[in-house]
Amino acid sequence: MDPLPDPVNKPEHYKLPNGVEVIDITENLNFNRGNAVKYLYRAGRKKSAPEIQDLEKALWYITREIQRLKEEAKNV
Template sequence: MSPTDPNEAVNHPAHYGGDTTYEAIKVIEAWGLGFTLGNAVKYICRAGAKGRRIEDLRKAAWYLQHEIERLEAGQVAACDNCGWVGGIAKVVDGKCPANCTLPLRYCAGVS
């Protein structure tokens, strides 16, 4: 695709890194960040590229704060093996719902 291709703005927008190894969606998926942390990274990656830099950074901070509040409330468990992150309600017998062999790490000291 050329830079003037209208699909480029949809498939690999320049403000998210374009079609490179470091394109925001590729990093978010490779690191298994999930929705809230993924959005924080997305807004940091594009900060200033579509408008006011401070607005994008405030949005990133909002998503980070939201994730911190979820962790502090003990609502989240995480698998260090596969990257699964989810609500404690989905956990049965302390095992990862993605069928990993490692025990889950519970956030906010919940065990």
């Protein structure tokens, strides 16, 4: 018998086919990079979120990370 879906603790739209959850990857990245990965993975998988919107969110976090790195390089 399959366990009941758990959208809070184990959302299906963040679960890779091999059972690994995206959070297991993103916890090893900084905030911007982790969120970019999260939105890239879930794009087209979460029924209530448009695919393009998730891709735009991923791009927003990537752009923010690039800006952060450029600012950091200026201060070195």
